[in-house]
Amino acid sequence: MRVESIVLREIRMRLRTPFETSFGVTHDRRILLVEAVVNGISGWGEVTTIESPSYNSETTDTAWVIISDFIAPRLIGEDLNSALDVAPILAGIRGHQMAKAGVENAIWDAEAQSKAVPLRKLLGGTFEEIACGVSLGIQENPEALVRKVEDELRSGYQRIKLKIKPGKDIEFVAAVRKEFPRIRLSVDANSAYELKDTDHLKALDEFGLLMIEQPLQWDDIHSHAKLQLQLRTAICLDECINNGTHALAAIEQEACRIINIKLGRVGGHSSARQVHDVCQQHSLPVWCGGMLESGVGRAHNIAMSTLPNFTLPGDVSASQRYWKEDIIEPEVEVTSSGTIHVPMTPGLGYSVRRDLVERLTIRTREWKAEIFAKA
Ligand code: OSB
């Protein structure tokens, strides 16, 4: 499997509705797409950074630089046995998991296509249908949030996650719980609280939440362990977990009872599988997180979500919730029972709409292998 060319593109896509989290509001996404040509076959990956370093330390621009200056030059012309070879080649580049994941995942897609198997199968996935939830951004007031929840439930989604931050938390969760006493409900704070807010967070124990996601600092497993001791509600770690070793540390410290896996945050499919396996060995359920992805990232999330320990509904939802027009065909659709049927065709199982990608592209860079293989 020779890496013959790598094309890096930045596209801009406007969200249908702005998405507010504890760290800010997103209107437009700046997304990097990676096209890796391996043995004449194009595979696609998405870099799932947001635009500012407020979720983790990466941004769309840092990923552009790291891929351009370090990742693409190391991989171009390499002869790989499989996509599993990518992570060891990139191990000398510290951090920058989202940049690495965009490239590694493109090579996974190409490998699956060259073997004529669905990516799901190459990864070892077993589910043919995956369970979907939604992540709802912070709303103006509790009434508006209740109406949003009602819409999503009507569409069939199996779990509702509410973004919260100080001042927009208890009252909002209470309003939703009062209206919908039995739904699967969770909250995500994106690191908006501190350990000294423990008494405040304990108030959430009243609402029978499935989990509270990443309440404390983005890189602080230790404080989550202290908080989990005092909460009845399960903590789910998101930002804190970048690899299998972090997962093991969090589990052994009892810092959480659930882990959210995001392909970008952990550095691609091979690392995601390690996190998945560590959790499975310790009987912790996992679910697939989202980063407001385009269809390419969404398709990778679907493939990953077929691994057997993805037993909770993920933040993987229909293309139409995000975009007027997605860049893949067909678009991702969700059934009335809140599931996605996993494609059975080779690779990602969705095709990339090159014409649309071209129209959305604002910059491109390309690397081509020398004609003769590296010595
Ligand atoms: O923490 O899950 C998160 C979006 C941007 C940054 C962080 C997060 C999110 C989401 C979006 O919750 C989930 C989705 O893609 O629908």
Ligand code: MG
């Ligand atoms: Mg989260």
